[in-house]
Amino acid sequence: MATIGFIGLGNMGAPMAANLVKAGHKVLGYDINPATLRGLQEAGGTVAASAAEAAKVAEFVITMLPAGEHVREVWLHQGGLIEAVQAAKPLLIDCSTIDVESARAVTAAAVEAGLDMLDAPVSGGTVGAANATLTFMVGGSEPAFARGLPVLQAMGKNIFHAGGPGAGQAVKICNNMMLAINMVGVAEGFLLGQKLGLDWNKLHEITSTATSQSWALTSYCPAPGPVPAAPSNRGYAPGFMAALMLKDMKLSQAAAEATSSPTPLAAHALQFYQAVVDSGDGAKDFSVVFRWLAGQKRE
DSSP states (O other): OOEEEEEOOSTTHHHHHHHHHHTTOEEEEEOSOHHHHHHHHHHTOEEOSSHHHHHHTOSEEEEOOSSHHHHHHHHHSSSOHHHHTTTTOOEEEEOSOOOHHHHHHHHHHHHHTTOOEEEOOEESHHHHHHHTOEEEEEESOHHHHHHHHHHHHTTEEEEEEEESTTHHHHHHHHHHHHHHHHHHHHHHHHHHHHHTTOOHHHHHHHHTTSTTOOHHHHTTOSSSSSOTTSGGGTTTOOSSBHHHHHHHHHHHHHHHHHHTOOOHHHHHHHHHHHHHIIIIITTSBGGGHHHHHHTOOOO
16 A cells, blocks of 8 residues: 555545545645644544645655646645655646646646656546545556556546546546536526426436436436435535636636637636626535526526
């Protein structure tokens, strides 16, 4: 079993680190929030006084951070983890969802320092993190991917090598853009069905076997009732917060702008999630876009 430094023990990072402990790894964790450190201790991990302390003696160093600027700060700037771990030669894995440019910049700095690095964002939300059923979308070299695979398998169920540096982030951005659009479409369908006098359970039963079938419909239905385990039946408790979906949609549109890619549906969906967050529901699950749409009038 390996010694793993884990930096970023929030809603996703904490259960991921706990699953590494369950798999028999020694986990040294750090987060700026003291409450999350107590959680790691309770899970059987060891608390470090700083990110550098968590990483210096590790064979693998994992970060799970909010945004690209945090990833750059921890690896390249004041955190300086690449410099701090250069002698030990651990495999570096960033599981944050960030822009492709930041992922490639950090990987390039790692390679220049003689280190291997993977960008490995995840899909599956807090439930997937808790149950070790996450999907990992991994960018980096083939040897680095092979080296990191056993560690990723302790936290996830589906591990995919997407390509070279930044490819994992590119897949994640595309995935969440499609999901955001899909969720809006499902929400609109169920609201129209209600106006037409349909029972939501019957609509769900039929469409789940028809051509509109999707994960957002069958597993995560935004209309309360048809899927008991969905956030819509728990007051839209996340799940995956609407504020995070908004962040990812902004990443998708920045990438679309940079590559001159037409994404008109995504541009409209971004406006919806921005409105959800502006209305005060940013901490709710992103499927709460259903409730926001229900309050709108047709123009």
